[in-house]
Amino acid sequence: MKHAYLANLSIDKSDPGPLHRQLFLKLRDNILQNVIKAGTRLPSTRLLAEDLGVSRNTVLSAFDQLMAEGYLEARVGAGTYVSTQIPDELLGTNSSSEKPNPKARKIKLSRQAEALRPTGPAKPYHQGPFSPGRPELDQFPFEIWARLLAKHWRKPEPDYLSGNPVGGATALREALAEHLAQTRAVNCEPDQVIVLSGSQQAIHLVIKAFAETGDPILMEDPGFPGIRNSIIAAGANPIAVPVDDQGFNLEAAKSLAPKARLACLSPSHQYPLGPTMSLQRRLEILHWAGENDRFVLEDDYDSEYRYSGRPLSSLQGLDTEDRVLYVGSMSKVMFSGLRVGYLVVPKDLVDVFLALRRDIDGHSPAVAEAALAEFISEGHLATHIRKMRILYEKRQKVLISELRAKCGDFLSVDEQECGMHLIAFLRPEIEDKKVEALARDQGLMLRALSAFYEGPEKKNALIIGFAGTHEKQMPRLVGRLAQILETCAAHMQT
Incomplete structure (x- = not known):
């Protein structure tokens, strides 16, 4: 009622x-x-x-x-x-007579807002089979998570109810600093860790800190759309830098924007193509950053899931001149609804970023952070990651086998050493955006690779997530994809 x-x-x-x-x-x-x-x-x-x-x-x-x-x-x-x-x-x-039609109004927006104006309704890409970046949720230890949440809600610390440090709960910053040191070789003290509402907020803060209106900001091409959007929102100019088999092409970046002071990279597992940046390229980028007051945003979005050898050290861990700002998130290792990301900044920039973070919303939810701190420090996160790494490796192999068996006439696909998705390259006459649209109608939430490019040269491929799709469903789902590809191929021939 x-x-x-x-x-x-x-x-x-x-x-x-x-x-x-x-x-x-x-x-x-x-x-x-x-x-x-x-x-x-x-x-x-x-x-x-x-x-x-x-x-x-x-x-x-x-x-x-x-x-x-x-x-x-x-x-x-x-x-x-x-x-x-x-x-x-x-x-x-x-009563339409009393209300103006929103579509009929002509509103002058800022250049930044106009550039971000959507061309259509938002699409729920992160739901359904083959969604890139979607983790397995059914096997998350929710009983443990619920126990920790209940513990801190039953008798919360008084400080948690009336506020939280701007940088996040102290216990969580300490737990994250230790976790990152052990798993990603990140070199930091707890006060260098700033807890945020997801990695997108961290990316936004870094670009806001360094970008003046019209400044060139380097980003990978293809790359994560959220980085481009944050650059535009800051009034800066996104410079699309090609990606080769070693990742971000530094020589191309120098040619495209020699005065750029910030580069946004995903060196451990480039998104979405997947190459891991070589040690030589990493050292070259750190040397470049050490010249003329440059900085690097390192987006380390899913490098915990490495299937060949041990996870590689972060770029931040190699940095000896405090030029790297490290971004991470709990969305891939836990679940995106938790809304916890983090940013590791150089010591002499901590106060600046705390001020920028305070300007957005003051602080993050304290009680959930206290529970997350224990979830990490008690070893539950590490255990879950190890379990998921084994599961995701199995799912990747099953998906590759099914794709090669049922879709081999239309695409080629190779194993990925890291991550939660595959890149399946299509025959030239089969348009990836057309396949994406038809697949969505069939409930398959894969993505068209060409949509992630800024420059004119685009590769024609599908981004297919495997982490959140049960291997028992894959034969049926890949069969559905094969029918879509066959339909597209036949249409192109007529």
Whole structure:
């Protein structure tokens, strides 16, 4: 049952007209404009009179008039409700004559907002089979997670209820610093770790810190769209740098934007193509960054899942001149609904980034961070990652086998040493965007690689996630994809 709180309702006692008439008109307008919806229970006349500072008789008179005209109905022993019998044509939501058509308006937006204007409705790419970056959720240890959350909610620390340090809960920053040192060779103290609401917020802060309007900011091509969007939102100029078999092409970057001061990279597992940057290339980039006050944003989004040898050290761990800002997230190793990302910054930039973070929303949720700190420090995160690494490796092999067996006439695919998705290169005549559109209609949430390019040269391939898709479903799902590819191929031949 819906209840009306009527917090927006007020009476102007200086109005010379009768108060009950004024109240009647305001309630009637709220009902006709669907602010108070049909079937909603209104407050009692006594309570409403107290809230408005008028006599109860004033409210009773207004209610009587509204009931007489059919806007309200009294239910014996249950109270007064907005009538469910009001004709639709009277309600404001169905009256197009009084409301301007949003599509007809011409609004002058900022250059940044105009560049980010969507071309259509947002698509739920992170749901369904073959979604890139979607982790396996059914095998997450929710019992342990629920126990830790319940523990901290049953008796939360007083500080957690009234705030949180700007950089995040101290316990979580300590746990993350130790975890990153052990798993990614990140070299930092806990106070260099800033906890944020996902990696996108971290990327946004880094670009905001270094970008002036019109500045060139280097990004990989193809690359993560969130980086491009953050560059545009900052009023800067995204410079698309080609990716080769070693990752970000530094020589091309120097030629395209010799004065650029910030490069945004994913060296451990380039997104979306997947190469791992060689040690030689990493050292060259660090040397480049050490010249003329340059910096590197290292997006380390899913490097925990490495299937060949041990995980490679982070670029930040090789940095001896404090030029790398390291970005990570719990979305791939736990679940995206947790909304926890983190940023590791050089010591002399901690105060700057805390100020930038404070400017956004002050601090992050404290109790969930306390639970996450224990989840990490008690070893549950490391155990879960090891378990998922074995599972994802198995799923990758099953998917490759199915793709080669059922789709081999239309695409080629190789194993990835790292990550949660595959790149399947299509025959030239089969357009990846067309396959993506048809696949979405069939419930397959794979992506077209060409959509991730900024420059004119685009590779024609599919990005197919395997981590969150059960291997028992893969034969049926790949069979569905094979039919789509066959349809596209036949269409191109006619």
